Amino acid sequence: xxxxxxxxxxxxxxxxxxxxxxxxxxxxxxxxxxxxxxxxxxxxxxxxxxxxxxxxxxxxxxxxxxxxxxxxxxxxxxxxxxxxxxxxxxxxxxxxxxxxxxxxxxxxxxxxxxxxxxxxxxxxxxxxxxxxxxxxxxxxxxxxxxxxxxxxxxxxxxxxxxxxxxxxxxxxxxxxxxxxxxxxxxxxxxxxxxxxxxxxxxxxxxxxxxxxxxxxxxxxxxxxxxxxxxxxxxxxxxxxxxxxxxxxxxxxxxxxxxxxxxxxxxxxxxxxxxxxxxxxxxxxxxxxxxxxxxxxxxxxxxxxxxxxxxxxxxxxxxxxxxxxxxxxxxxxxxxxxxxxxxxxxxxxxxxxxxxxxxxxxxxxxxxxxxxxxxxxxxxxxxxxxxxxxxxxxxxxxxxxxxxxxxxxxxxxxxxxxxxxxxxxxxxxxxxxxxxxxxxxxxxxxxxxxxxxxxxxx
Numbered sequence: 001x002x003x004x005x006x007x008x009x010x011x012x013x014x015x016x017x018x019x020x021x022x023x024x025x026x027x028x029x030x031x032x033x034x035x036x037x038x039x040x041x042x043x044x045x046x047x048x049x050x051x052x053x054x055x056x057x058x059x060x061x062x063x064x065x066x067x068x069x070x071x072x073x074x075x076x077x078x079x080x081x082x083x084x085x086x087x088x089x090x091x092x093x094x095x096x097x098x099x100x101x102x103x104x105x106x107x108x109x110x111x112x113x114x115x116x117x118x119x120x121x122x123x124x125x126x127x128x129x130x131x132x133x134x135x136x137x138x139x140x141x142x143x144x145x146x147x148x149x150x151x152x153x154x155x156x157x158x159x160x161x162x163x164x165x166x167x168x169x170x171x172x173x174x175x176x177x178x179x180x181x182x183x184x185x186x187x188x189x190x191x192x193x194x195x196x197x198x199x200x201x202x203x204x205x206x207x208x209x210x211x212x213x214x215x216x217x218x219x220x221x222x223x224x225x226x227x228x229x230x231x232x233x234x235x236x237x238x239x240x241x242x243x244x245x246x247x248x249x250x251x252x253x254x255x256x257x258x259x260x261x262x263x264x265x266x267x268x269x270x271x272x273x274x275x276x277x278x279x280x281x282x283x284x285x286x287x288x289x290x291x292x293x294x295x296x297x298x299x300x301x302x303x304x305x306x307x308x309x310x311x312x313x314x315x316x317x318x319x320x321x322x323x324x325x326x327x328x329x330x331x332x333x334x335x336x337x338x339x340x341x342x343x344x345x346x347x348x349x350x351x352x353x354x355x356x357x358x359x360x361x362x363x364x365x366x367x368x369x370x371x372x373x374x375x376x377x378x379x380x381x382x383x384x385x386x387x388x389x390x391x392x393x394x395x396x397x398x399x400x401x402x403x404x405x406x407x408x409x410x411x412x413x414x415x416x417x418x419x420x421x422x423x424x425x426x427x428x429x430x431x432x433x434x435x436x437x438x439x440x441x442x443x444x445x446x447x448x449x450x451x452x453x454x455x456x457x
Contacts, residue, residue, distance in 0.1 A: 006201045007071065008194065010103040013138045014131065016197040018223065021209040024200055025227045033226040042453070047124055050316055051106065054122040054156055057170050058088045058107060065091035071102055078108070094146035099198060103142040107156070116151035119143065120176075124316050126160040126326065128177055136179060137186040141194070153183040158325045164318035173317070173325070211235065213247035220247070235260045238282070238427040249273040275428055282424040293420040301410060304374040307336040307345075310384055311455040320357040322394050330387050331358040332455070335369055360398075363391055367401045374408065379432050381411035 006027065016023035025032055055061055064081055066073035074093035081089050092108035095101065107120035121136050123129075136153050144150050159175040200207050211231055215222060220242075222228045235241070239260040244250035253274070257264045263283055267276050281288055312328035323329060335348045350365045352358030370376060378384045385406050392399035415421050416430040425438035437443040449455050 006100070006198070008099070008101040008198060008201065010135060010138050010142075013101075013194060013197060014134055016200065017134060017193060019209055019214050019225065020197060020200045020207045021231070022225050022227050023197060024207055025230070027201055028204070028206070029227075029230075032230045034229060046316060050124045050158070051122055053168075053170060053317065054106065054174065055090055057156075057174055058090075058109070061088035061090050061107065062086050063090045064093060065104070071095065074104070075102070094143045094148060096142060096145045101142060101194060101198075103139045105139050105143065108143075111151040114151050116149035117143075118152045118154055119150055120154045120156050122156045124158060126158045128155060128157070128179065133179060133182055133186065137183050137190045138194070140183045141187060141190045152178060152180045154178055154180075158316055160325055162318070162325060164321055164323055166321065168317065210251070212251045216241070216247050236262075238262065240265065242428045243275045243278050243282075245273055245275070277419055277422060278424070278428045281422055285424060287424075288419065288422040290420045293418070294415055297415050297420065301375045301377070302373070303338070303340050304371075305338040306370055306374055306376045307338075308370075308376055308378050308384065309334045310387055312387065313456050320359075323357075327390065328387060329357075329359060330362050330391070333362065333366060337369075359391060360395055363395060363398050363402070366405070367398065370405055370408075372404065375410045376405060376408045377410050377412050379412045381409050381413070385409060 012023055012026070015026065062081055064074055064078040066077055071093065074091065075095050078089060078092045078094065081092075087110035089108040090106065091104050093102060093104045105119050106122040109118040109120055111118050119136060119139055121132065121139065123132055125132070132155055136155070140150055140153055155177040157175050157177060159173060162169070162172045215225065215228065215231065217223045222232075225231075240253055240257075240262055241247060241250045241260070243262060243265075244253065253265065253270065254260055262279055265274070265279055265283075267274065267279050277288055310330045311332040312330050314326055314328045316325050318325055318327065320329065331352045333350050335350075336345045337348065338345050348369050350362055352361060388402045388406050392402040413430055413432075413435075416426070416435055423438040426434045429435075433444050
């Protein structure tokens with residue numbers, strides 16, 4: 001099946017599983033791929049950091065990787081290192097000669113209990129994900145077909161239970177999950193999928209793949225597809241995809257109407273699966289307002305009112321004593337206080353500017369400013385509440401005060417989530433970035449720091 005300059009890699013295989021058209025674009029329409037943004041670059045750097053630490057777990061390991069695009073040299077280097085009796089090889093590379101498909105494995109380890117090898121793939125996650133199994137399944141296929149005897153397949157993950165105490169302990173930071181059986185059970189499927197993707201690439205005609213569920217992740221956002229802007233160029237920014245509870249429901253409606261436009265929907269034809277209120281408000285360009293429910297929400301508030309918001313930093317590698325991988329550490333808060341109804345707002349803030357642990361100082365300032373009475377208003381309460389619970393766990397001397405603060409928290413997002421109030425400008429979302437410009441003349445455009453990721457950086 002090999003032809004021309006087509007060399008199907010593991011990353012190609014994963015891309016093709018998500019969408020064959022995305023894989024085809026990578027080979028034939030590279031110019032459609034956008035530049036790497038700051039968020040993706042930060043993700044790459046984090047992954048590299050984790051890989052570097054994983055290698056320290058195996059101090060006897062040697063690196064087989066040559067120049068990134070020189071596959072043949074990496075394959076030869078892997079074989080040479082094995083002949084030299086190395087038992088742990090980083091970036092080991094193998095290729096099936098018949099079709100030139102190839103794969104690298106983060107760590108190839110000689111099995112201590114046999115004459116075969118273990119495939120170890122390093123992931124910056126704390127849990128096994130389906131994509132991890134797809135990765136290893138393809139790697140197992142390549143290495144075994146290339147003549148390697150593979151005894152086991154392991155995922156090297158971040159141990160979320162690890163608590164930093166002094167120097168970083170690499171042996172506690174990582175954990176291993178044996179997924180050998182799952183990988184073996186997937187092999188027939190991998191071979192079929194690989195063959196299908198090779199045929200896609202050997203066909204110089206763009207594959208016909210409709211925009212659909214594969215274009216979104218479980219949260220309804222676009223997945224990490226390099227070509228999403230190209231594929232969605234004719235889809236409205238607010239489309240039928242936004243008003244369906246499930247993306248496959250959206251696919252069916254779009255097929256029925258031959259349109260992405262919400263204006264083309266007759267809500268009476270779709271009693272289930274769509275956000276009916278959102279559609280009606282959009283088509284009639286009106287705001288929905290349930291005054292009684294909103295009054296009920298407002299009536300629960302007790303003065304003084306405290307408007308609170310946190311910013312946090314997070315790292316897969318814990319950086320402060322008594323902290324965990326990926327733990328969100330509050331380093332800043334903004335607080336407005338309204339002492340009485342109609343009163344002026346007083347602004348207070350905390351920003352930790354040192355490289356030391358910000359948590360205890362933040363807690364002390366928070367307790368001092370929030371006093372003991374009055375409603376504490378946040379947006380999306382699960383975040384602030386969960387951070388306070390973690391602070392109480394890590395600093396038990398303040399647990400009672402932090403629990404009392406949580407008991408006073410009121411979530412400003414609730415009236416929007418429960419659709420007591422809805423404006424079509426929200427585009428079926430309740431995030432503050434959508435709600436704020438829908439009801440005020442404020443927005444997040446042109447802000448120097450416009451999101452939590454930038455604040456964290």
